[in-house]
Amino acid sequence: MNRLNVMRPWLGEEEVAAVSEVIRSGWVAQGPRVAEFERAFADKQMIAHAVATSNCTTALHLALLVAGVGPGDDVVVPSFSFIATANAPTYVGARPVFADVDCDTGNLTPDTVNAAVTDATKAVIAVDQGGVPVDLASIREFCEPRGIVVIEDAACGIGSTFQGKPVGAGADLAAWSFHPRKILTTGEGGMLTTPHREWAERARRLREHAMSVSAAARHAQVLAPAEEYLEVGYNFRLTDLQAAVGLVQLGRLDEILTRRRELAKTYGAATSLISGLRPVQDPVWGTANFQSYWIEVLPEYPISRDGLLGLLAEADISGRRGIMAAHRQPAFSERDWGTASLDNTERLTDNTLILPLFHEMTDAELDRVVSVLRTGGCRHG
Numbered sequence: 001m002n003r004l005n006v007m008r009p010w011l012g013e014e015e016v017a018a019v020s021e022v023i024r025s026g027w028v029a030q031g032p033r034v035a036e037f038e039r040a041f042a043d044k045q046m047i048a049h050a051v052a053t054s055n056c057t058t059a060l061h062l063a064l065l066v067a068g069v070g071p072g073d074d075v076v077v078p079s080f081s082f083i084a085t086a087n088a089p090t091y092v093g094a095r096p097v098f099a100d101v102d103c104d105t106g107n108l109t110p111d112t113v114n115a116a117v118t119d120a121t122k123a124v125i126a127v128d129q130g131g132v133p134v135d136l137a138s139i140r141e142f143c144e145p146r147g148i149v150v151i152e153d154a155a156c157g158i159g160s161t162f163q164g165k166p167v168g169a170g171a172d173l174a175a176w177s178f179h180p181r182k183i184l185t186t187g188e189g190g191m192l193t194t195p196h197r198e199w200a201e202r203a204r205r206l207r208e209h210a211m212s213v214s215a216a217a218r219h220a221q222v223l224a225p226a227e228e229y230l231e232v233g234y235n236f237r238l239t240d241l242q243a244a245v246g247l248v249q250l251g252r253l254d255e256i257l258t259r260r261r262e263l264a265k266t267y268g269a270a271t272s273l274i275s276g277l278r279p280v281q282d283p284v285w286g287t288a289n290f291q292s293y294w295i296e297v298l299p300e301y302p303i304s305r306d307g308l309l310g311l312l313a314e315a316d317i318s319g320r321r322g323i324m325a326a327h328r329q330p331a332f333s334e335r336d337w338g339t340a341s342l343d344n345t346e347r348l349t350d351n352t353l354i355l356p357l358f359h360e361m362t363d364a365e366l367d368r369v370v371s372v373l374r375t376g377g378c379r380h381g
């Protein structure tokens with residue numbers, strides 16, 4: 001039997017050919033392929049502007065900068081997220097304040113945000129955790145009268161929908177990831193999207209040392225125009241090598257989604273017959289891409305979450321503990337991160353696990369996982 005990993009990116013000869021073409025062109029850094037990838041991504045996600053970045057963490061950093069967040073400001077974030085969500089506000093000198101999540105979606109709600117906001121709150125980062133769309137409209141409705149900017153951390157959200165549109169389409173700022181653990185990959189890579197032209201232009205400059213003329217534009221001319229550095233910027237660039245892969249991957253998105261949702265449906269039907277397991281589901285306002293297919297191990301299940309992970313490992317199946325809780329990590333546990341209760345976060349982080357789900361997973365492989373879940377459900381004591 002082969003090892004079943006939690007995720008395996010779907011890459012093929014088309015990506016190999018696309019990278020080869022870029023290498024043969026002689027221009028491998030940020031250039032025409034990045035611009036093409038940005039345009040294609042913006043169109044697909046139904047958002048006016050897309051700015052490619054080196055990863056989602058740097059996209060979140062830029063989002064906070066263009067939103068004007070800085071020292072002395074608070075940024076409400078879920079503790080129940082990959083650590084980058086909480087790290088981003090610290091890069092601009094702001095304080096991450098942790099809010100709890102809803103147990104069904106694993107996401108922020110207006111109530112949990114309300115329990116965490118302070119007089120200094122300047123922004124909220126709402127995550128589409130594991131690809132489950134967050135109810136962004138309700139959170140914006142709560143935040144906007146208070147002058148709070150809502151940034152969507154859509155790292156896991158490509159292909160998920162909210163009220164019939166791609167997630168991110170209704171956000172002032174959204175950040176995306178192309179890490180291999182996500183739905184589409186460029187090795188490392190990210191994107192910042194926004195409907196606001198000035199924010200996109202500033203982000204585009206900031207990701208390239210805040211140069212007034214891009215390196216690609218300077219290279220296009222024999223006598224390169226003199227550039228100016230308008231503020232202190234960063235090197236958060238994606239390369240044309242990565243963008244070429246991204247363009248092929250974007251073309252695979254619809255097929256990936258269809259298969260992922262099919263596999264998730266089979267998981268859902270099977271786990272609903274096992275007492276004590278609660279699978280993640282689509283919320284009423286949208287559809288998930290099931291980037292992380294998680295189940296909660298309830299008290300009535302005969303063995304614990306960690307016991308079940310062990311049982312899966314014995315069958316050479318690599319599950320994962322559910323999403324982490326940032327407030328428990330040494331990087332944040334000693335900091336002042338606010339006073340909101342994080343009971344649901346702790347319940348989910350302690351009792352959920354992520355099952356293998358990837359495009360090329362076969363029905364037989366899925367059955368292998370389900371049979372372990374059944375065996376665990378028949379244990380006594």
Ligand SMILES: *Cc1c(COP(=O)(O)O)cnc(C)c1O
Pocket residue numbers: 055056057058081082084085127129153155156176177178179189190
């Ligand atoms: C993966 C992830 C990130 C970080 O993405 P990178 O591209 O690796 O920087 C940020 N937020 C969430 C919710 C993630 O899952």
